[in-house]
Structure formats: structure tokens, C-alpha cells
Amino acid sequence: DVKVTQSSRYLVKRTGEKVFLECVQDMDHENMFWYRQDPGLGLRLIYFSYDVKMKEKGDIPEGYSVSREKKERFSLILESASTNQTSMYLCASSLSNTGELFFGEGSRLTVL
Amino acid sequence: GIQVEQSPPDLILQEGANSTLRCNFSDSVNNLQWFHQNPWGQLINLFYIPSGTKQNGRLSATTVATERYSLLYISSSQTTDSGVYFCAVGNFGNEKLTFGTGTRLTIIP
Numbered sequence: 001d002v003k004v005t006q007s008s009r010y011l012v013k014r015t016g017e018k019v020f021l022e023c024v025q026d027m028d029h030e031n032m033f034w035y036r037q038d039p040g041l042g043l044r045l046i047y048f049s050y051d052v053k054m055k056e057k058g059d060i061p062e063g064y065s066v067s068r069e070k071k072e073r074f075s076l077i078l079e080s081a082s083t084n085q086t087s088m089y090l091c092a093s094s095l096s097n098t099g100e101l102f103f104g105e106g107s108r109l110t111v112l
Numbered sequence: 113g114i115q116v117e118q119s120p121p122d123l124i125l126q127e128g129a130n131s132t133l134r135c136n137f138s139d140s141v142n143n144l145q146w147f148h149q150n151p152w153g154q155l156i157n158l159f160y161i162p163s164g165t166k167q168n169g170r171l172s173a174t175t176v177a178t179e180r181y182s183l184l185y186i187s188s189s190q191t192t193d194s195g196v197y198f199c200a201v202g203n204f205g206n207e208k209l210t211f212g213t214g215t216r217l218t219i220i221p
Contacts, residue, residue, distance in 0.1 A: 037153075043198070043211040058208065088153060099143045099202065101209060103155040 003027070006091050006104035013111050019078040021107050023091030032074035033092040033101070034058075034066065043090065049074055050096065081111045114139045118199055118212035125189055126220055133184040133215045135199030143202040143209065144175050146184050150195045158184070158197075189219045 007022035033048040045058030047066040055066050067075045091104040115138035146158040159173040175182040196216050200209040
């Protein structure tokens with residue numbers, strides 16, 4: 001079975017702090033994604049990566065950056081957290097030839 | 113971009129009932145997936161079904177790509193089926209999937 005692991009289920013941070021969300025997948029998938037999920041807004045794509053060191057902006061990249069130094073690991077970085085970044089963050093991965101998407105358990109971030 | 117509409121937005125059923133969830137999309141796609149989000153937030157991939165019909169236990173899905181809709185059937189519902197069901201669509205060459213707003217299913221014992 002595909003396993004996508006997110007480093008933290010729950011985080012509480014203060015405004016202005018730098019936040020790292022880590023995601024690791026164990027199935028050699030080329031593609032990795034970061035989404036955020038908010039009530040009434042559904043799932044929105046922040047960034048995705050189709051290869052090591054490659055990244056593409058999604059629909060809402062502002063305030064975020066990403067890093068993919070190894071194929072299995074995709075990190076989401078909030079350089080200076082703000083209260084409007086309080087949300088559920090979901091990492092996912094997929095193979096290029098099918099696009100079948102597998103999600104991690106999610107990281108619920110609260111910024112105070 | 114592609115618009116995805118799911119219906120109904122909410123559905124409350126007794127345990128043992130059957131249900132049909134619908135996903136309409138505005139443009140041709142060659143990637144369509146159904147997901148279940150459990151009450152703890154985990155999204156589970158149920159089906160990868162750009163066309164045709166698939167079955168997995170009590171769940172089945174049908175996509176009619178030419179008419180731009182997909183249906184998810186749940187038979188003999190159990191309380192563990194509760195949660196939100198999402199449809200997501202896209203096209204190869206563009207790795208981004210567009211998600212619908214979901215159907216919240218509540219199964220009452």
C-alpha cells in the first residue's frame with residue numbers, strides 16, 4: 001500500500017514564526033502536492049512538484065514556499081506564519097502515468 | 113478552468129440504506145477520482161475511474177465521460193461510511209486535479 005506520512009498531525013504556532021511541514025512518500029511517486037482545506041472552500045492546491053528540485057505554483061501559492069531535495073520528500077514552508085494560514089494542510093503523491101492520488105493524514109495548523 | 117459540482121451537498125440516511133452521489137463536470141476529462149474523507153480528516157482514494165464502471169465491495173462507481181458525470185453508489189450503508197465524499201477531475205499533461213465541494217454523508221445507526 002502507498003504510504004504518505006506527514007510529520008505533524010497538530011501544530012500551534014505564533015504569528016511571524018517560520019513553519020515547516022514535512023511529507024514523505026514510500027512508493028517512488030514522481031508527483032507530490034500540497035493542498036490546504038478550509039470550510040466552505042474545499043481543497044485548494046498550493047504547490048506541486050513533478051520531479052526533484054522542480055516545483056510549480058498551484059492556485060494559492062502566496063505566503064508559501066516548497067522544497068523537494070529528494071524524490072520521497074516534499075516540504076511546505078511558511079516563512080512568516082499569519083493567522084489566515086490557520087488551516088488543514090494535506091500532502092499527496094501520485095504516479096505520472098495514472099495520476100491516482102494518495103493523501104497523507106493531514107496537518108492541522110493553528111496560528112495564534 | 114473545469115467546474116465540478118457535486119450533489120447532494122448533504123445526505124442523512126439510516127444504516128442499511130443505499131445512496132447515490134453525483135459529480136458533474138464542465139469539460140472533457142481523462143482523470144476522475146473519488147475520495148472519502150473520514151471524520152479525522154484522512155482522505156482515502158476510493159476509485160480512479162475516468163470512464164466505465166468499477167466495484168469494490170459495497171461501493172461502485174460509474175463515469176459517463178461523454179455526458180460529463182460520474183456516480184458513486186454505496187449499498188447497505190454502515191456508520192463507518194460517514195464522512196465527506198469528494199470527486200476530483202483533471203487531464204494528463206496537467207497534473208492539477210480540480211476538486212468538487214463534496215457530499216457530506218451521515219449514517220445514523
